[in-house]
Amino acid sequence: MGKSIIEKIWDRHIVNEEENKPDLIYIDLQYIHEVTSPQAFEGLRLKGRKVRRPDRTFATMDHNVPTVNRYFIEDDIARKQLEALEQNCKEFGIRLADLDSPDQGIVHVIGPELGLTQPGMTIVCGDSHTSTHGAFGSIAFGIGTSEVEHVLATQTLWQTKPKTLKLEVNGKLGHGVMAKDVILYVISKFGVDFGTGHIIEYCGEVFRDMSMEERMTVCNMSIEGGARAGLVAPDETTFSYLKGRKYLPKGEEFEQCVQDWKSLSSDEDAVYDQEIILDGSLISPMVSWGTNPGMASGVDGKVPTLAEDIMDPKELNRAIEYMGLEEGMPITEIPVQHVFIGSCTNSRIEDLRQAAGMIDGQTVQKGVRAMVVPGSQSVKRQAEDEGLDEIFKSAGFEWRESGCSMCLSMNPDVVPAGEHCASTSNRNFEGRQGAGARTHLVSPAMAAAAAIHGKFVDIRNLKRTEQVQ
Amino acid sequence: MEPITIYKGRAAALDRKNVDTDQIIPKQFLKRIERSGFGEFLFYNWRFDETGKKRPDFELNQPHNQNTSILIAGENFGCGSSREHAPWSLKDYGFDIIIAPSYADIFKSNCMKNGMVPIALTQTEVNYLMERVSAPDYELTIDLPNQTLKDGQGFETSFEIHPYWKEMLVKGWDEISITLQYDKEISAYESQKKAVSSI
Ligand code: SF4
Numbered sequence: 001m002g003k004s005i006i007e008k009i010w011d012r013h014i015v016n017e018e019e020n021k022p023d024l025i026y027i028d029l030q031y032i033h034e035v036t037s038p039q040a041f042e043g044l045r046l047k048g049r050k051v052r053r054p055d056r057t058f059a060t061m062d063h064n065v066p067t068v069n070r071y072f073i074e075d076d077i078a079r080k081q082l083e084a085l086e087q088n089c090k091e092f093g094i095r096l097a098d099l100d101s102p103d104q105g106i107v108h109v110i111g112p113e114l115g116l117t118q119p120g121m122t123i124v125c126g127d128s129h130t131s132t133h134g135a136f137g138s139i140a141f142g143i144g145t146s147e148v149e150h151v152l153a154t155q156t157l158w159q160t161k162p163k164t165l166k167l168e169v170n171g172k173l174g175h176g177v178m179a180k181d182v183i184l185y186v187i188s189k190f191g192v193d194f195g196t197g198h199i200i201e202y203c204g205e206v207f208r209d210m211s212m213e214e215r216m217t218v219c220n221m222s223i224e225g226g227a228r229a230g231l232v233a234p235d236e237t238t239f240s241y242l243k244g245r246k247y248l249p250k251g252e253e254f255e256q257c258v259q260d261w262k263s264l265s266s267d268e269d270a271v272y273d274q275e276i277i278l279d280g281s282l283i284s285p286m287v288s289w290g291t292n293p294g295m296a297s298g299v300d301g302k303v304p305t306l307a308e309d310i311m312d313p314k315e316l317n318r319a320i321e322y323m324g325l326e327e328g329m330p331i332t333e334i335p336v337q338h339v340f341i342g343s344c345t346n347s348r349i350e351d352l353r354q355a356a357g358m359i360d361g362q363t364v365q366k367g368v369r370a371m372v373v374p375g376s377q378s379v380k381r382q383a384e385d386e387g388l389d390e391i392f393k394s395a396g397f398e399w400r401e402s403g404c405s406m407c408l409s410m411n412p413d414v415v416p417a418g419e420h421c422a423s424t425s426n427r428n429f430e431g432r433q434g435a436g437a438r439t440h441l442v443s444p445a446m447a448a449a450a451a452i453h454g455k456f457v458d459i460r461n462l463k464r465t466e467q468v469q
Numbered sequence: 470m471e472p473i474t475i476y477k478g479r480a481a482a483l484d485r486k487n488v489d490t491d492q493i494i495p496k497q498f499l500k501r502i503e504r505s506g507f508g509e510f511l512f513y514n515w516r517f518d519e520t521g522k523k524r525p526d527f528e529l530n531q532p533h534n535q536n537t538s539i540l541i542a543g544e545n546f547g548c549g550s551s552r553e554h555a556p557w558s559l560k561d562y563g564f565d566i567i568i569a570p571s572y573a574d575i576f577k578s579n580c581m582k583n584g585m586v587p588i589a590l591t592q593t594e595v596n597y598l599m600e601r602v603s604a605p606d607y608e609l610t611i612d613l614p615n616q617t618l619k620d621g622q623g624f625e626t627s628f629e630i631h632p633y634w635k636e637m638l639v640k641g642w643d644e645i646s647i648t649l650q651y652d653k654e655i656s657a658y659e660s661q662k663k664a665v666s667s668i
Contacts, residue, residue, distance in 0.1 A: 016651055020632045024651060026658050028665045036552065038502035049645070052655075064500065077500035084502050121665055128575060129552040142575055144553035145504075146582035146644075154648045156655055160631065192487055193545040226548065228574050292487055292548075315486055345573060361562045408496050417519075429491040429549060431514050 002267025005233050006164045006199045009139050009264065011173070013122050015156055022160040030151045031107045032059040032094065034379040035410070036126030040149035041088040043463040052155045054093040058116055061098055062106045064410040067373050067400035069098055078410070081181040092152075103246075105376020107401040108132040108344035112216065113378055115245025119234040119261040124151055125392065128213040129344050129426065131222040134231035135215035136238055139199065139265050141228040163197050163273035165227065168204035171280040176460040177352065179214035180346060180424070180443035182206060183221040184286035188296040195227025198274065201266065202232045206280040212241040218346045221426050224293040233265040242337060250251055285332045288428045288441040288457050290319035295428075296441065299458045304330045323438050324418060332456050338421035339370035339451040340433070341397075341444050343407035346424035347375030351444040352383050355424075356391045357464045358448035364396035365454035371398040371413070397451065411432050422450035470584040473643030476566060476611040481550060481600040483528050483634065488527035488542055488574060489549035494558040507554055508561030533603040539566040539611075541598055546587075547576025556580045566611055568618075570595050581634050583640065588628045615637055 003011075037059075042053070050182035051057060064078040073079040082099075089096040097103040103110055108129055111117045114120065117133040123140035124130060126148040127376055133140035147157060169182060187194075200222050207215060212335065214233045222230030232238075239258050242248055249257060276288070284298030295311075305327040306313050308357050318326060341347070352372065364370045372392050374380040383389055389399045406413040407425040409432070415421045417436025424447050425432075428439035442450065449459045483646075498510040523530045540559065546569040547555060556579045559567070565585055570592045572580075580587045588611070590598075601607050601620070610619045613635065619625045637644060657658045 016654050017509055022631065022633055024648070024654070026655070035499050039504045039553075047645075075500070081500055083503060101615075107542070126551060126553075142551035144556075144575060144579035144582060146553060146579065150645050150648065153645050154651075154655060155659075156648060156651070158633065158644070158648070166637070192548060193571065193573070196545070196571065223549075226545065226573060292489070312486060314484075318485075401534065408491075410482075410496050410499065427489075427491065427549060429489045431495055432491050435514055435519065 002269035004164050004166070004201060004270040004272060005137065005231065005264055006128040006139065006162070006201055009120055010161060012120070022158040024156050025122060025159050027124050027151050027155055027157060028056060029116060029123045030057045030148070031111055031123070031125035031130070032057060032085070032148070033063055033107050033125070033127065034061050034081045035063045036145050037148055038081060038084045039145050040126070040152060041092070042077045043149040044152060049153045051092040051094065051152045056155060057094045057152065058111070059089050059094050059096040060104060060107050060110055061085060063404045063408070065099060065403040066411050067403045067405045067413060068215045070401050074412070081295070087143065095315055102377055104406055105378065106344045106347065108216070108220065109348060109375030109379065110136035112136065112212070113245070113376060115242055116185040118242070118248070118257070119238060119265050124157070128223045129220050131229050132216050132220040132344055133228070134219040134222065134229050135212060135461065137231055137234035138214040139229055139231065142223065156364045162199045162228065165195060165200045165274040165276070166199040166272040167200050168275070168277045169201050169202070169206040169280045170204045170277070171206065172209070173206060173280050173283060174460065176285055176464070177283050177443065178443040178445060179210055181283055181286045182280065184288065184293065184296045185283045187221065187225045187294050188226065188286065190276070191318070192224060192292050192294040193226035195222060195225040195230075198227050200225070200227045201228060201272070202216065207232050208235070211350060213235060213348040216348065217345055226428055241350055253385045255319065285443060285446050285459055287446065288439070289323060289325060289331060289334070291322055291428060291430050293426065293428060293441060295319055297331055297454055299331050299446065301331055303327060303331070310379040332458065334456055335420055336369055336422045336440070336455055337419040338415050339368060339447050340373070340406040340423040340425065341371070341447050342373030342375065342405050342427060343425035344375065344404070345426045347373060347379065347381050349379050351424065353381065353389050355444040355448035356388045357461065358445050359391055359395045360463060362395060362452045364451045368451055368454050370396065371400055371406070373400040374402050377403045395452070406433055415439070422447045422456065470641040470643065473565070473584060473586060473613050473638050476613065477511065477538060478493065478538035478566065478610055479535040480568070480598065480602040480609055481529060481534035481562060482602050483540060483542045484599055486543035487545045487548055490547055490552050490555040491549055492554040493547065494552065499552060499554055502603050504557055505561060507558035508563070509563040511558040533605065538563050539568060539609055540564045541595060541602060542566045544570040544592070546572050548573040551575045551579070553579045553583070556583045556585055560585055567596065568598065581638060582644065584638065586611065586630070590618070590626060590628060594626055
């Protein structure tokens with residue numbers, strides 16, 4: 001019986017295997033940020049423990065950095081968290097991309113950008129969207145703070161071998177349908193817990209055709225389907241993205257890495273615990289209407305009705321009430337007052353190009369507040385080199401510094417209660433973007449179109465301009 | 470960690486599915502750098518209105534749910550963010566045991582690292598308990614070594630838990646000190662060829 005790439009990577013990382021115990025697996029790389037690490041470092045200090053491999057640890061500041069006036073952090077406690085991270089990195093010898101660093105940005109944007117994330121690795125971070133890094137053919141998953149401490153101290157974790165799920169999407173995506181729509185479609189079809197206990201391997205033509213940015217968008221949201229991790233086997237797209245990045249070897253040594261990475265694919269006869277096969281040509285641009293990412297519909301669809309009996313009536317009622325919608329309301333009638341283009345799901349250069357491509361000389365609708373928050377300083381620089389910032393600014397979008405921003409609104413960027421926000425982030429939970437805020441998850445192009453029209457529009461009917469370098 | 474063997478307590482029912490960690494502890498309370506003191510923020514936006522007053526209709530604000538230490542909830546409890554602040558706030562508020570039909574993976578492991586037991590029962594069993602817990606004399610007994618749960622009124626069931634986690638919880642061990650005993654194996658792994666070189 002053949003093996004899947006998931007099992008191959010797993011097996012390569014087993015440090016200890018014993019009956020009645022989970023596997024002790026080696027962690028190649030841990031990312032750290034300010035919100036979920038202070039208690040872990042405190043734990044180390046209390047027990048007099050060291051960081052085993054500072055060279056396999058990399059830190060950044062992202063979750064609560066302001067995206068305007070970034071050095072002026074009004075919130076005392078947020079500032080304390082950033083100071084604690086700086087202090088901890090200094091004390092334990094960990095590299096940190098701080099606010100002054102040209103490399104600073106959202107952890108899941110900068111890791112790949114710097115070439116830290118590599119195929120075949122095991123990667124963890126105290127953040128559930130660590131699944132993003134699976135786009136490179138690595139096993140990457142989010143952990144809690146106790147596990148952060150465990151990895152700092154031992155560079156390992158006790159983990160039961162996950163089940164495997166093959167998710168194959170074949171065919172070609174329609175015009176205007178993007179990676180975000182694919183993953184929202186999958187979650188809306190199978191629910192927010194279909195992947196629990198599994199690692200997903202995304203296979204099929206649709207994912208093969210995707211750029212690295214698009215694969216990251218898909219893998220990022222694996223956790224919204226309950227899967228701790230999701231991955232795409234590495235291929236030429238992966239290798240050419242990685243070539244020349246800061247932390248990768250160069251020349252001959254890089255080619256040797258590529259040779260090794262090429263062995264990372266699933267055997268033809270690999271057996272999975274679950275398999276799902278879908279047709280990509282059936283997917284429409286998606287909009288979430290409810291309070292979890294599974295509550296989403298095509299932009300040409302409607303808010304469900306109780307009579308359709310597709311979900312628990314109590315849950316449906318709660319969601320509709322919170323979102324201020326009505327049963328059976330067409331998605332295109334939902335008003336939009338805020339637009340947020342950013343987050344670890346959709347804040348990379350290609351996302352910004354797609355959003356800018358919708359603008360075509362038009363301006364943001366009156367009464368709509370729209371902002372673009374690049375995922376990293378490097379994305380910001382590149383977008384500015386390409387003139388995207390000017391396209392956004394002259395259309396009336398705010399152009400910000402890099403960070404998590406309105407994805408979870410730990411910094412001052414908040415959506416007021418009762419207002420609707422078209423957001424390229426990954427969670428539409430109650431209160432995520434502010435108490436009472438109503439979040440609708442969409443692709444960057446759909447978000448930009450919503451900013452211009454003040455409501456959701458089917459971008460398949462709109463003109464788009466290609467934004468290429 | 471406090472060892473857990475036989476545990477007795479009253480339970481509160483939160484009949485909602487897919488309760489995410491953003492609801493368990495909203496992000497505005499994640500900025501502390503300590504592990505303690507999160508209980509007062511548990512389910513903050515559900516427990517309190519905009520003016521900070523308790524919402525009387527929220528389950529945990531109802532009189533029969535006071536002084537409970539077991540929380541019974543709907544499926545996929547603890548989904549979303551990996552924040553360990555979620556179990557910290559549940560524990561600090563007073564919940565040591567959670568009962569639900571299913572859990573999100575990261576939340577489940579976070580609970581066990583903090584000496585809390587996430588027990589998975591069937592939906593039917595969860596419904597049965599939810600209907601009864603509001604009675605003032607209704608108490609549940611959890612026997613972790615034997616993996617059973619009883620209500621003292623004839624209901625008894627068993628639950629699954631990985632033997633490794635059971636031992637950790639029953640003995641109240643610190644996981645890192647166990648792993649540090651594998652130092653030789655870890656070093657051996659690091660020195661072999663198949664290990665990814667450092668970054
Ligand atoms: S952008 Fe949002 S989801 Fe991503 S790491 Fe930041 S807060 Fe988390």
